[in-house]
Amino acid sequence: EIVAAIEGILGGWAGPLAGRHVLVTSGPTHEPIDPVRYIANRSSGAQGTALAAALRDLGAKVTFVTGPATVPPPQGVTVVKVETAQQMLAAVEAALPAEAAVFAAAVADWRVANAADRKMKKDGSGTPPALSFAENPDILATISQLAKGRPRLVVGFAAETDDVIAHATAKRARKGCDWIVANDVSPATGIMGGSENAVTVLTAEAAETWPRMAKDAVARKLAARIAEALA
């Protein structure tokens, strides 16, 4: 990383993605219920962070839009910190144009429509305050289906707990993205929040299952594929 940073500063590095702008989203989103409570998910941001670092190492100019992850963001990339799905979409749109966009964040499908600006209280009735939900913007579908300024390569992630390939294949078609990186985040796998990943990369042509390996290794392999696709 230090060597990469020095090479970057000296301008001596011309990797296969040199000068290309690539967008990566990462981490969970937090959706507020009231000033102290929120809805979260178990994403640590590890896979998105490793991917941003791997793309940077191939010479890309990386914009890294991250929710409140537990893993620190990589050095040498432009970091944009957000909390909610709505903020993440706005940050992604502001970061375009990009030649490739990789949506590794675990974005909440729903937000609380009636989030309170004071802490909600038990009223003694035993009945919780009613929460109503609103569907969040679909960042992957929105960018995949842009009429103007769509990145040449749009990659989505699918975190599934069952029927992984079938769900991911349907997701690729529905969203309109180019590739889906599908992984099984069943608690038994230890993948969500862990250091390893086992993924299947789905393209228009093929479904390629990679052996379980470190998230850093998945990131390097995927970054190399992205470089090939943009070459």
Add this chain to the structure above:
Amino acid sequence: EIVAAIEGILGGWAGPLAGRHVLVTSGPTHEPIDPVRYIANRSSGAQGTALAAALRDLGAKVTFVTGPATVPPPQGVTVVKVETAQQMLAAVEAALPAEAAVFAAAVADWRVANAADRKMKKDGSGTPPALSFAENPDILATISQLAKGRPRLVVGFAAETDDVIAHATAKRARKGCDWIVANDVSPATGIMGGSENAVTVLTAEAAETWPRMAKDAVARKLAARIAEALA
């Protein structure tokens, strides 16, 4: 801390709480929605952790029941890690008897009654899956109102965002605890997740407001009061 640990090992330390068993809860709870999503709150566990360390430094045998905090638990205490409010109550009950119990955790008032064992999916209707909520056990009230085996001193925390003293006074009466440590966790204060705290300690006799100070300092002052009360 090292000195305290060595003194503990050598048995040479006889602080005012020597040999007394004190229970401290700390951190947020996480209430699952499905295998990857959960409801959380912004507690870092910093105040509860500092308090457990301060009680240990006065010689107490501390059982530290903690939710998924961002701050690591203190050395030299018995750590019991839990995730949900129901697990926290069970751990507290299992840790009794204790001479004092301090409930610093930010426990979720409600859990999702219909948590799913598979990841919930958008079904394309735009309507989120219905979540129904159930009220969590009230750990502070349960222990405060124990007919047998109630700790001599039960201390609750009140995290409020408005009308702090009024809410905390009502809470003390309603729960049946001895003291309430009330603090204002409005986002503007930076207290929840921050390193300082500004508290009011409510007892049957008085409401005493302490100046804003480091959470470690609040912990030492409160631990000293607890030692006085048990003397």
